[in-house]
Amino acid sequence: MAFYEQHIHPKPTTFISKYIFSYDHKVIGKQFLWYGILGLGLGGIMALMIRWALAFPGEAFPLIGQFMFPETGGVIPPDTYAMLFTMHGTIMIFYAITPILIGAFGNFCIPLMIGCRDMAFPLMNMLSFWLAVLSAVLLVGSLFTPLGAAAGGWTAYPTLSTLIGSPGVGQTLWAVAIFVLGISSTMGAINYITTVITLRAPGMGYFDMPLTIWGLWLTAILNAIFLPVLGAGGLLLVFDRVFGTQFFLAGAAATSGTGDPVLFQHVFWIFGHPEVYILILPAWGIVSDILSFFSRKPAFGAKATALSMTSITILSTLVYGHHMYTTQMSPLLTQTFMTLTMTISIPSAIFFANWLGTIWKGSIKFDTPMLFSLGVVFVFGLGGLTGLYLGTVTTDLYLHDTYFVVGHFHYTMAASVLFGSFAAIYFWMPKMFGKMLNETWGKIHFWLTMLGLNGVFFGMLFVGYAGMHRRLYDPFVYDFLQKLVPINTFITWSAILMGLSQIIFVVNFVYVVFWGKEETDPNPWKVGTLEWTIPSPAPHYNFDQIPVVKCGPHELGNPNLTTDRDFQYQTEELVEA
Amino acid sequence: MERTAILHSDSAEGKRLVSSIAMIVVLVSFSMLFASLFLGYSYFRITSPVWPPMGMDKVELFYPTLSTFAIVLSSMTFMIFRAKYFGGGDVKKTLPWLLGTIALGLGFMYTQFSLWADLKSKGFYASSGVFQSLVYSFTWIHAAHIVIALLALAYLIPVTMKKECTITEENKVNNVGKFWHFLDVIWLLMYFIIFVI
Numbered sequence: 001m002a003f004y005e006q007h008i009h010p011k012p013t014t015f016i017s018k019y020i021f022s023y024d025h026k027v028i029g030k031q032f033l034w035y036g037i038l039g040l041g042l043g044g045i046m047a048l049m050i051r052w053a054l055a056f057p058g059e060a061f062p063l064i065g066q067f068m069f070p071e072t073g074g075v076i077p078p079d080t081y082a083m084l085f086t087m088h089g090t091i092m093i094f095y096a097i098t099p100i101l102i103g104a105f106g107n108f109c110i111p112l113m114i115g116c117r118d119m120a121f122p123l124m125n126m127l128s129f130w131l132a133v134l135s136a137v138l139l140v141g142s143l144f145t146p147l148g149a150a151a152g153g154w155t156a157y158p159t160l161s162t163l164i165g166s167p168g169v170g171q172t173l174w175a176v177a178i179f180v181l182g183i184s185s186t187m188g189a190i191n192y193i194t195t196v197i198t199l200r201a202p203g204m205g206y207f208d209m210p211l212t213i214w215g216l217w218l219t220a221i222l223n224a225i226f227l228p229v230l231g232a233g234g235l236l237l238v239f240d241r242v243f244g245t246q247f248f249l250a251g252a253a254a255t256s257g258t259g260d261p262v263l264f265q266h267v268f269w270i271f272g273h274p275e276v277y278i279l280i281l282p283a284w285g286i287v288s289d290i291l292s293f294f295s296r297k298p299a300f301g302a303k304a305t306a307l308s309m310t311s312i313t314i315l316s317t318l319v320y321g322h323h324m325y326t327t328q329m330s331p332l333l334t335q336t337f338m339t340l341t342m343t344i345s346i347p348s349a350i351f352f353a354n355w356l357g358t359i360w361k362g363s364i365k366f367d368t369p370m371l372f373s374l375g376v377v378f379v380f381g382l383g384g385l386t387g388l389y390l391g392t393v394t395t396d397l398y399l400h401d402t403y404f405v406v407g408h409f410h411y412t413m414a415a416s417v418l419f420g421s422f423a424a425i426y427f428w429m430p431k432m433f434g435k436m437l438n439e440t441w442g443k444i445h446f447w448l449t450m451l452g453l454n455g456v457f458f459g460m461l462f463v464g465y466a467g468m469h470r471r472l473y474d475p476f477v478y479d480f481l482q483k484l485v486p487i488n489t490f491i492t493w494s495a496i497l498m499g500l501s502q503i504i505f506v507v508n509f510v511y512v513v514f515w516g517k518e519e520t521d522p523n524p525w526k527v528g529t530l531e532w533t534i535p536s537p538a539p540h541y542n543f544d545q546i547p548v549v550k551c552g553p554h555e556l557g558n559p560n561l562t563t564d565r566d567f568q569y570q571t572e573e574l575v576e577a
Numbered sequence: 578m579e580r581t582a583i584l585h586s587d588s589a590e591g592k593r594l595v596s597s598i599a600m601i602v603v604l605v606s607f608s609m610l611f612a613s614l615f616l617g618y619s620y621f622r623i624t625s626p627v628w629p630p631m632g633m634d635k636v637e638l639f640y641p642t643l644s645t646f647a648i649v650l651s652s653m654t655f656m657i658f659r660a661k662y663f664g665g666g667d668v669k670k671t672l673p674w675l676l677g678t679i680a681l682g683l684g685f686m687y688t689q690f691s692l693w694a695d696l697k698s699k700g701f702y703a704s705s706g707v708f709q710s711l712v713y714s715f716t717w718i719h720a721a722h723i724v725i726a727l728l729a730l731a732y733l734i735p736v737t738m739k740k741e742c743t744i745t746e747e748n749k750v751n752n753v754g755k756f757w758h759f760l761d762v763i764w765l766l767m768y769f770i771i772f773v774i
Contacts, residue, residue: 245703
C-alpha cells in the first residue's frame with residue numbers, strides 16, 4: 001500500500017538535469033544500462049584475450065595486440081594474463097551484470113511495476129549511480145598504474161593480494177573500488193527495499209507483485225546485508241596493504257600472533273555466496289514473468305516460485321563453506337555445508353518445475369524475449385546440475401580450481417544472467433525508449449549467442465573434468481594437458497563466435513535507440529502488468545493517477561476474463577466464475 | 578476501493594514509517610560491517626591459546642574508559658536534546674544540548690587520538706602483530722564513522738534553528754540520533770570485547 005503521496009520533482013528542462021544528474025528512476029535505469037553494456041564490452045574483450053592466450057599460446061593477439069603489448073610483439077605476457085582474468089571477473093560481476101540487472105532493471109522496473117511515481121529516495125538513487133561511476137573510474141584507472149591492475153583473481157585471496165603477492169597500487173585501487181561500489185549498491189538496496197515495502201500501489205499485496213519484483217527485492221535484501229561484509233574484508237585488505245596491519249599475512253595465528261590468509265576467504269565467501277544469488281535472483285524473477293507472458297498462461301505456482309526464491313535467499317546465507325572444502329576445514333563442517341548446499345536443490349527444483357509447468361500446454365509465442373528466457377531455462381538447468389558435483393565434498397576435492405568450476409559458474413552466473421539481461425532488454429525496450437528492437441536480428445543474435453556460449457562453457461566443463469586448472473597461463477607445458485589443445489581451440493573459436501554475435505546486438509541497440517522508428521502500441525507484448533497501462537516511453541512521473549490493483553500480474557488466458565482480450569490488466573476487476 | 582481512502586490521509590505518518598524502515602536497513606548494513614570485524618576478531622581470539630598473543634600486555638584502560646564516558650554522555654545529551662526539540666522548546670533551550678552532544682563527540686575523538694598517540698609512544702604499532710592490528714583497525718573504522726556522524730550532528734544545527742518542525746525535520750533528528758546511538762552501542766561492544774576482556 002502506498003504509505004504517502006510522493007514528492008514530485010518538477011520536470012527537468014536542462015540537458016544536465018535531464019540526462020546527467022537526474023532524479024528520475026527511468027533515466028537512472030538507462031544510465032546504468034549504458035554503464036553495464038560498456039562493462040560487458042570491456043570484460044568481453046578481456047575474455048577473448050584470455051581465450052586467445054589459451055588456444056594460441058605464443059601468438060600475437062590480432063588487431064590490438066601490437067599496440068597493447070609492443071615489448072612482446074603482441075603476445076599477451078604472463079603477468080598481463082593474470083590481470084586479464086582478474087579484471088574480467090571483477091568487471092563482469094560488479095560492473096556489467098550488477099548494473100544491468102540490478103541497477104538498470106531494478107531502477108526501471110520497480111516503480112513502474114508496483115505502480116508508483118519514483119523510488120522512495122530519488123536523491124540517494126542518483127548518488128548511487130555516480131558512486132558507481134567513481135568506482136569504475138578507480139578500477140579502470142588501476143590498469144594504468146606502474147605495475148598494472150590487480151592480478152590476484154576476482155576473489156583477491158591473500159597472499160596473492162597482499163603486498164607480497166601484488167606489490168603495485170593496482171590491488172589497493174581494486175579494493176577501494178569494490179568498497180565504493182559496495183556503498184553504491186547498498187544505497188540502491190536501501191532504496192529498493194523501502195520502495196517495495198512502502199510504495200506498492202493500493203490493492204497490491206506481496207503476492208500480487210510480478211515475480212521480477214520479487215527477484216529484485218530479495219536481491220536488494222541480500223545486498224543490504226552482505227555487501228558490508230565484503231566492505232569490511234576490503235577495508236582490512238586496504239589496511240594490510242597501506243597501513244601495514246597483519247590480518248591476512250601468512251603465519252601461524254595460534255602461536256605467533258600474526259594474521260591468517262584463510263580469514264579473508266571466510267569473509268569473502270560469507271559475502272560471495274549470497275552474491276551469486278544476488279546476481280541470479282533478478283534473472284529468475286524476470287524469466288518467471290516472461291515465460292508466463294509469452295506462454296499466454298498464468299505463471300504456474302507463482303506463489304510457490306516466490307516462496308522458493310525466498311527460501312533460497314535464506315539458505316544462500318548458510319552455505320558459503322562449500323567454496324572452501326580444500327582449506328583444511330574439519331570434515332564435520334564440510335559435511336554440514338555439503339548438506340545445506342544440497343538442500344538448495346529442493347527450492348530450485350520447485351521453481352524450475354514451475355517454469356516447465358508454466359510453458360506446459362501454453363500457446364507459446366517465440367519472440368526474442370521468450371527465446372532468451374527459454375535459453376535461461378536450458379543453461380540454468382545445466383549450470384545448476386553441474387553445481388551438485390561441486391557442492392559434494394568428494395567430487396569437489398578433485399574438481400576444485402579446475403575449469404569445471406569455471407564452466408559451472410559461467411553457466412549459472414554468466415550464461416543465465418546474460419540471457420536474463422538480454423530477455424529483459426528486448427522485453428522492456430519499448431517501455432524504456434518507446435522503440436522495439438529488430439526482431440529478426442534479435443533472433444539471429446539469440447541463436448548465435450546460444451551456439452557460441454554453449455561451445456565455450458560446455459567445453460570448459462570437459463577440459464576441467466580432464467584436469468585442466470584455471471588461471472594457468474600456458475597449461476600445455478604439462479604433458480597430461482597437451483591432448484586438450486584442440487578442444488581449447490574449439491572453445492576459443494566458440495568464444496569468438498559469441499563475441500562477434502554481440503556486435504549484432506550492439507548495432508541493433510544503438511541504431512534503434514537513436515534512429516529507430518517509434519513504437520505506437522503502448523503494449524506490444526499484450527501483457528497486463530502496470531507498466532504496460534501507460535504510454536511508451538513511460539512519461540515523467542509514470543502514472544497520471546496511482547493505479548488501484550485488482551488482480552495478480554499473470555492473468556493471461558483466464559476463463560473468467562471480462563474483456564475480449566486474452567489478458568487482464570492488473571487494474572481491472574476479475575469476475576469470479 | 579477509493580484511492581484516497583487507501584492512501585494515508587495523514588502523509589506525515591507514512592513518511593515517518595518510510596524513514597524508519599529505511600533507517601532499519603541502513604543500521605542492519607552498518608551492523609554487518611562491524612559484525613564482520615568482530616567475526617575476524619573472534620577468529621583470531623579463538624585460535625590463539627593465550628590472549629593477547631606474543632606475550633603482549635593488554636591495552637591500558639585509561640583512554641578507552643574516557644572515550645566510553647564521553648560517548649555515553651553524548652548519547653544522553655542527545656536524548657535530552659531530542660526530547661526538548663520535540664517538546665516544542667525554543668532554540669535557546671534546545672540548541673545547547675545539541676552543541677553539548679557535538680562537543681562530547683569531539684571529546685571522544687580527542688580521547689581516541691590520545692589513545693593512538695599513547696600506544697605509539699609505547700611502541701604499539703599497527704604492523705607489530707595481529708592484536709595491534711585489531712585494536713587500531715577497529716578504532717580507526719569506528720572513528721571514521723564518528724566523523725561522519727559528527728558532520729550529521731552539525732547539519733542538525735541549522736535544522737534546529739528553523740522555526741517550524743515538520744515531519745522532514747523530525748525524521749532528520751530521529752535518524753541522526755539513531756545513527757549516533759548505534760555508534761555508541763558499537764563502541765560499548767568494542768570497549769568490552771577488545772579492551773576489557
